[in-house]
Amino acid sequence: MAFQPGVGYTFTASSQGETINVIQPWNAFPIYTPEPDPVFVCAPFKVHDIVEVPGNPDADPPTSSYVTYEICPGTVNNIMPQVYNTVTEEWEYLDDLTAGYKLILEFSSGVSWIAMRAGKDAASGDFPALTPDGTPDDPYPRIISQGSDPAGSDSDLFGFVTIAKVTEVGGGVYTIDQYVTGSLWGDRLKLGSLTAKYYYARI
Amino acid sequence: MAVLIGDSVFYPTWGAFRRPIMTVDSFATVDSHNIEWNSGFRTTEGNGFVSRDPSFPYTGGPTLLLNPSLGTHFFLAGATSHIQMNQEEADELIGSVVTSATGSFTLTVDYLDGTGQDISSTTYSDPPLTIDKLTPF
Numbered sequence: 001m002a003f004q005p006g007v008g009y010t011f012t013a014s015s016q017g018e019t020i021n022v023i024q025p026w027n028a029f030p031i032y033t034p035e036p037d038p039v040f041v042c043a044p045f046k047v048h049d050i051v052e053v054p055g056n057p058d059a060d061p062p063t064s065s066y067v068t069y070e071i072c073p074g075t076v077n078n079i080m081p082q083v084y085n086t087v088t089e090e091w092e093y094l095d096d097l098t099a100g101y102k103l104i105l106e107f108s109s110g111v112s113w114i115a116m117r118a119g120k121d122a123a124s125g126d127f128p129a130l131t132p133d134g135t136p137d138d139p140y141p142r143i144i145s146q147g148s149d150p151a152g153s154d155s156d157l158f159g160f161v162t163i164a165k166v167t168e169v170g171g172g173v174y175t176i177d178q179y180v181t182g183s184l185w186g187d188r189l190k191l192g193s194l195t196a197k198y199y200y201a202r203i
Numbered sequence: 204m205a206v207l208i209g210d211s212v213f214y215p216t217w218g219a220f221r222r223p224i225m226t227v228d229s230f231a232t233v234d235s236h237n238i239e240w241n242s243g244f245r246t247t248e249g250n251g252f253v254s255r256d257p258s259f260p261y262t263g264g265p266t267l268l269l270n271p272s273l274g275t276h277f278f279l280a281g282a283t284s285h286i287q288m289n290q291e292e293a294d295e296l297i298g299s300v301v302t303s304a305t306g307s308f309t310l311t312v313d314y315l316d317g318t319g320q321d322i323s324s325t326t327y328s329d330p331p332l333t334i335d336k337l338t339p340f
Contacts, residue, residue, distance in 0.1 A: 077236055125234030187218040190239040191251060192340035199217030 044074025044183045047114055047164040050105070050174040067105045067174070069166065071114065071143060075183040076161075076200075081116055081141035082132055091132065094143060108147025110168035115150040116180075117142050119158040120188055120196075127188040159188065159198030221252035222264035224288075224337060227329045231264065240264070244337035246292075251338075254289035265293075267301075269329050270319045277301065277308070277327070278319025299335035303327050 012019045040048070048070050055065040073080060073095035082091040085101040092098060105112040118128035119139030132140035137157065150160035161184065165177040182202040190196040218236070224244040225231075232239045243264070245251035253265060265287035270276040281287050299310045306326030313320035333339065 120234070120237050125232065125237050125239075127235065127237035185216040186236060187216050188237040189218055189221065189252070190237075191223050191245055192240065192242055194245075194251075194340055196239075197250070199221075201216045 042072035046072040052172045083143040106145045112166045114164045225264045225266040227268040275323035276319030283317040302333040
């Protein structure tokens with residue numbers, strides 16, 4: 001048996017048998033272009049670069065540790081979602097973040113869920129709302145982080161799509177489970193007084 | 204000419220393929236990628252929606268009612284002119300009992316023939332209150 005050479009693994013074959021040594025886990029979509037000069041490749045809503053920032057107990061006031069993440073821009077119904085920049089303390093468009101931004105993950109029991117939340121515009125009925133209003137219940141698409149799985153949280157007000165899950169392994173190491181890897185088209189369908197349902201297709 | 208699903212309010216994505224079953228009292232409020240029905244029937248099993256032909260950008264839904272031209276025939280409106288409901292699902296309703304405030308009858312295959320099923324011998328009058336295999340909303 002023979003394997004063609006590639007990125008992330010080595011293969012050896014001898015009279016003693018074959019060995020494949022996976023050095024770098026394969027991914028559903030490429031993270032980096034091939035050698036010799038690998039370049040990070042963004043894909044819509046790809047979560048990457050989880051960084052644990054240590055706290056400083058000697059600071060005045062003392063600071064706690066926190067974990068930041070990056071997410072590549074993507075669209076829903078041709079609309080660019082917003083995400084909360086903790087430096088400016090503003091919701092900013094995913095493709096137009098203020099330099100020096102920090103996106104912070106919310107953890108519970110070592111797990112953080114990244115989701116997209118979107119709702120219908122109360123005035124026009126459009127889904128999702130086409131213009132952000134900046135309120136806590138803004139129906140404009142937002143990328144949020146929370147410590148619980150948003151699945152099952154849909155209401156007449158909001159629909160949620162789980163984008164990724166970040167799990168703390170320990171020692172500053174985190175794993176990413178990516179569930180959505182492309183921009184989305186979505187519809188909101190509501191029957192009478194029943195809770196609205198949200199359906200998405202990936203593009 | 205091809206159309207791009209999602210290109211406008213009349214070409215939603217999943218909404219192009221799924222509908223509840225409407226009756227004489229039903230109407231839909233259609234906004235961009237958001238459709239709300241006031242009343243009708245959903246399937247008791249599954250996600251509540253029936254499948255429809257996605258090639259026709261009609262934003263209503265499969266409607267079961269007395270044929271307004273005749274008044275004595277109950278039918279799936281537009282069943283023969285364009286596919287409002289997946290044929291398999293439409294056939295699934297054959298044998299269902301339709302009950303109104305004044306009477307009931309059992310659906311036969313005639314409800315799909317364009318003119319509708321002759322129910323003049325019954326005391327049924329629109330709107331239906333219950334239909335087997337469906338749940339009103």
